[in-house]
Amino acid sequence: MSRRLPTNFILGAILVALVVGTAALSLVWTPHDPTLLNIPGKFDEPSSIYWLGTDQLGRDVVSQLMAGARNSMAVALIAVLIGGSIGVSLGLLASAIGGWVEDAVMRLADLGFAFPALLFAIMLAAVLGPSLSNAVLAIAFINIPIFARVARASANQIWTRDFVSAARAAGMSRLAISRDHILPNILAAVIVQATIEFAVAILAEAALSYLGLGAQPPASSWGRLLSEAQTLLYLAPQLVLYPGLCIVTAVLGFGLLGDGLRDITDPRLVRER
Amino acid sequence: MIELANLTASFDGAAALRDATLSVAPGDRLGVVGESGSGKTLFALCLMGMAPDAANLSGSIHVDGQDMSVASESDWQAIRARRVAMVFQEPMAALNPLRRVGVTVAEPLMVHEGISRQAALARALALFKEVGINEPEARLRQFPHQLSGGQRQRVLIALALACNPALLIADEPTTALDASVALRITDLLVRLAKERQMALIFISHDLATVARATNEIMVMYGGDIVERGPTTDVLETPIHPYTKGLLAALPKWLIAQRDAEGKRSRLATIPGSVPPLPELPQGCRFAGRCQNELANCATERPALQQKSVGRSAACHLLDRDAS
Numbered sequence: 001m002s003r004r005l006p007t008n009f010i011l012g013a014i015l016v017a018l019v020v021g022t023a024a025l026s027l028v029w030t031p032h033d034p035t036l037l038n039i040p041g042k043f044d045e046p047s048s049i050y051w052l053g054t055d056q057l058g059r060d061v062v063s064q065l066m067a068g069a070r071n072s073m074a075v076a077l078i079a080v081l082i083g084g085s086i087g088v089s090l091g092l093l094a095s096a097i098g099g100w101v102e103d104a105v106m107r108l109a110d111l112g113f114a115f116p117a118l119l120f121a122i123m124l125a126a127v128l129g130p131s132l133s134n135a136v137l138a139i140a141f142i143n144i145p146i147f148a149r150v151a152r153a154s155a156n157q158i159w160t161r162d163f164v165s166a167a168r169a170a171g172m173s174r175l176a177i178s179r180d181h182i183l184p185n186i187l188a189a190v191i192v193q194a195t196i197e198f199a200v201a202i203l204a205e206a207a208l209s210y211l212g213l214g215a216q217p218p219a220s221s222w223g224r225l226l227s228e229a230q231t232l233l234y235l236a237p238q239l240v241l242y243p244g245l246c247i248v249t250a251v252l253g254f255g256l257l258g259d260g261l262r263d264i265t266d267p268r269l270v271r272e273r
Numbered sequence: 274m275i276e277l278a279n280l281t282a283s284f285d286g287a288a289a290l291r292d293a294t295l296s297v298a299p300g301d302r303l304g305v306v307g308e309s310g311s312g313k314t315l316f317a318l319c320l321m322g323m324a325p326d327a328a329n330l331s332g333s334i335h336v337d338g339q340d341m342s343v344a345s346e347s348d349w350q351a352i353r354a355r356r357v358a359m360v361f362q363e364p365m366a367a368l369n370p371l372r373r374v375g376v377t378v379a380e381p382l383m384v385h386e387g388i389s390r391q392a393a394l395a396r397a398l399a400l401f402k403e404v405g406i407n408e409p410e411a412r413l414r415q416f417p418h419q420l421s422g423g424q425r426q427r428v429l430i431a432l433a434l435a436c437n438p439a440l441l442i443a444d445e446p447t448t449a450l451d452a453s454v455a456l457r458i459t460d461l462l463v464r465l466a467k468e469r470q471m472a473l474i475f476i477s478h479d480l481a482t483v484a485r486a487t488n489e490i491m492v493m494y495g496g497d498i499v500e501r502g503p504t505t506d507v508l509e510t511p512i513h514p515y516t517k518g519l520l521a522a523l524p525k526w527l528i529a530q531r532d533a534e535g536k537r538s539r540l541a542t543i544p545g546s547v548p549p550l551p552e553l554p555q556g557c558r559f560a561g562r563c564q565n566e567l568a569n570c571a572t573e574r575p576a577l578q579q580k581s582v583g584r585s586a587a588c589h590l591l592d593r594d595a596s
Contacts, residue, residue: 098326162366169321169361170381170432171354173347180380184371 009260015253019246023073026066034063035218043236055225055239056232065246067220072250075132075214076201079139080194086140087147088190092182094148095155096174105148112145117200118207125213132221135214139204143197150193154186161185188265195258199251206247222247274298274439274472275320275357280332282315282324282496287550290315290496291558292332294577297440297472302463304483304504305476306519307493310547313476314362316493317442320474321359322349354381358438360462362445364425368417374428375401375413381435400431405461423454427461434465440472441465447482459486480523484508492516495547495558498577502584512586514563518543557589565590 031051038058046053052061094105112120121138128134158164159182167177208214209223217224222243229239275297282290290312297303305313318324319334322341334341336356341349361367368377378400379393388396394413401409404427417425426446433441443462447455459475463486466473475486483490483504490507492500492515500513511517521541545562547553554560560571567589577587 162361162363163369165323166359166361166367166429166432167369167380168323169353169359170384170435171350171352172381172384173350176384180372181369185369 006260006263008256009264012253012256012258012260015249016257019069019250019253020073022066023069026063026070030060030063030066032060032063034059034067034220036060052242053238055229056236061239061242064220064225065222065242068222068225068243069246069250071132071215071219071221072202072205075136075139075205076198079136079201079205080143080197082136082140083143084147084190084194084197087144087149088151088183088186090144091148091151091153092155092178092186095152095159095182096178102152106152109145109148112142117142118204121204121208122211122213125208130213130216132215132219135205135208138208139201142204143201146197147190147193150189151186154189155182158182158185192258192262192265195254195261199254199258202247202250202254206243274337276333276335277320278333278335280319280330280334282312282319282328282330284327284329284550287553288496289328289550290319292577293319293498295491295498297474299439299470299472300466301489302466302473302475302487304487304490305474305493306478306480306483306490308478308547310495310550311493312496313478313493314444315496317359317444317474317476320440320442321353321357322346354433354436354438355385356438357440357442358433358436359442359444360426360429360433360446363449364422364429365417365449367429368425370417373414373416374420374425375415378428378432378435381432385436396435397431400434401428404428404431404434404465406431422450423458426450426454426458430458430461430465434469437469438471440474442474442476444476445478446475447477447479455482456485462486480508480519492519495553497558497587499559499588500586501577506584512580512584512591513559513588514565514590515543515559516586518564557587567593 036059038054041054041058042056044050044054044058050060050062052065055061055064090105094102121135121142124138124141125134128137155178164177164181167181172180205214205221206223206226209221210227212224212227215221215224225243226240226247229236229243233240277293277295280290280293281288293316305316307313315324315328319330322344324330330342332342336352341352368374375394375397378397379390382388382393382396383390398409398413401412406412406424406427412420412424412428417428420428430446441462446462447458450458459482462473462475465471473486475483477483487504490502490504491498492507492513494515500507500511500516507516508520511520518541522543524540543562548561554571556572556574557563557570560566563570570589573589575587575589575591577585578591579585580591
């Protein structure tokens with residue numbers, strides 16, 4: 001079993017560890033208070049005090065990026081958890097009951113897919129009002145059909161297995177079988193999907209915050225840093241670069257990790273390494 | 274206890290099980306034999322109320338006098354495990370790889386009898402002892418991959434017995450096991466059926482195993498019951514040409530028999546193979562492969578008729594011989 005781990009998994013794991021580690025660190029320590037204004041010290045060059053310099057209001061860039069990482073992670077985590085649990089429950093239910101219930105749930109999921117996800121999130125955030133928690137709700141909502149589909153497809157496969165027939169023959173109800181036998185066996189596929197959706201959620205949060213529909217000042221967010229720095233593109237181009245790089249790192253990290261996990265857990269993808 | 278009358282299951286109009294009529298009483302040990310595609314497993318699933326959704330059922334099933342042909346899924350759930358239980362063919366596939374086997378066996382007890390997990394696990398332990406699992410305490414906490422094939426099949430038998438069913442259906446319980454283990458599992462099922470006064474339906478394509486396990490036998494071909502009777506009588510003096518063909522195909526004769534020139538005789542076979550479901554003849558299902566075919570066989574369906582006490586067969590030859 002000394003199979004080498006796929007490269008994308010290792011690379012993804014390193015990037016994710018970096019981002020998650022930074023976010024965790026920001027809970028207890030940042031070099032400076034990310035919201036502390038210091039107008040005379042605006043646009044400072046990188047120095048031993050301000051590692052990446054300061055922004056147009058003299059706030060420490062590193063501290064802001066760290067606080068942004070924390071928000072991004074929190075939003076993505078909660079959104080994927082909520083969307084994932086609702087979606088997986090719906091998928092399991094559809095698969096367990098079958099018939100018109102399954103059709104109804106899956107056609108609703110199709111409807112969700114037919115609508116551009118981000119546009120939908122923008123609409124939802126606009127209706128509910130711009131705030132970080134509404135951004136979470138919007139991102140969670142667009143995750144529901146994705147997880148419903150994955151769960152139902154995997155569950156349908158498990159339902160054909162003999163141990164499910166044995167459980168039915170033992171008189172267990174379809175819901176009890178879903179909980180005790182189906183769910184544990186589809187968890188691998190769900191976790192892979194969750195990792196990939198985590199990357200999508202980070203991107204969505206950044207986009208919503210960029211548009212002013214997510215994190216509100218003074219809360220820090222990569223998307224908001226990006227939109228604030230945009231107006232200063234000629235004056236201080238580095239301020240656009242840093243949050244952009246952070247977003248790329250996080251999205252790439254979770255994307256690679258998800259792909260790597262899929263390579264590891266899906267035996268159909270075994271290939272020469 | 275269980276009565277079937279003219280139970281028919283068809284897929285897209287093609288009958289995979291035709292007019293199965295049967296009654297099972299406590300203590301009966303009935304063998305069901307036939308090759309792949311003869312409807313054995315479908316028959317078993319019908320008795321469990323677990324026929325595939327695509328199957329169109331007609332006829333009636335009564336369990337303890339209750340008409341189950343109109344029963345809902347939850348009515349069936351109440352009966353499964355407590356009145357009828359089933360052991361599946363593949364002990365490798367019939368256990369959830371992610372659950373400890375003790376929990377798997379304890380589960381129906383918690384569901385049906387509402388007892389605590391502790392009490393259910395204690396009952397599972399007693400069942401493990403009853404079905405002869407070695408080191409039962411340690412096994413309770415093990416996962417299926419840690420058990421041998423024979424042990425897994427014993428776990429599945431324990432699972433089926435958990436709620437003291439009146440009828441146990443064993444669908445090819447020994448096919449996936451090696452010969453010596455298969456023998457012990459067969460004997461275990463017979464012993465349990467006798468001790469518990471439980472009816473046993475033993476499905477197999479291995480005539481030797483069925484001969485050992487049962488006192489009555491039912492031969493199926495293409496979804497029809499072609500012959501029924503006491504096991505020894507049917508195996509010694511088969512009536513239906515299909516049963517005769519099956520018995521002639523047993524390889525035990527191969528060893529001694531040599532023809533006049535001293536060459537070894539070839540193993541007898543039934544010519545042809547079972548046609549796909551929609552192409553089965555509408556009359557006798559065996560028409561086209563039968564050595565003694567009459568003019569009306571392919572079109573006219575022979576009824577299952579009694580030939581002597583307890584023995585019946587479905588064949589037009591019986592009418593011809595009688596007249």
